Amino acid sequence: MTASSASSTPIYDLLITERGNAVAECRDVAQQTKETARSALDWTGVHTVTEERAAFSAFDRVKPPRSETPLPPNATA
Secondary structure (H helix, E strand, O other), X not given: OOOOOOOOOHHHHHXXXXXXXXXXXXXXXXXXXXXXXXXXXXXXXXXXXXXXXXXXXXXXXXXXXXXXXXXXXXXXX
């Protein structure tokens, strides 16, 4: 065998031939996972809600938004 025809890692090359290149597959899966996580955690498209909704009341009364001050119970509108 000459240096040009012999591989520098014959055992590793034999394992790749028999079982596939697990290192390259792991590298590809890791890159895909990284891209998926980056897109899942991308919050640039999320906008804040500017309008606050009235809270639910169990007594059929709607609570006013926080910006409005409720009238006292004895006051008339």
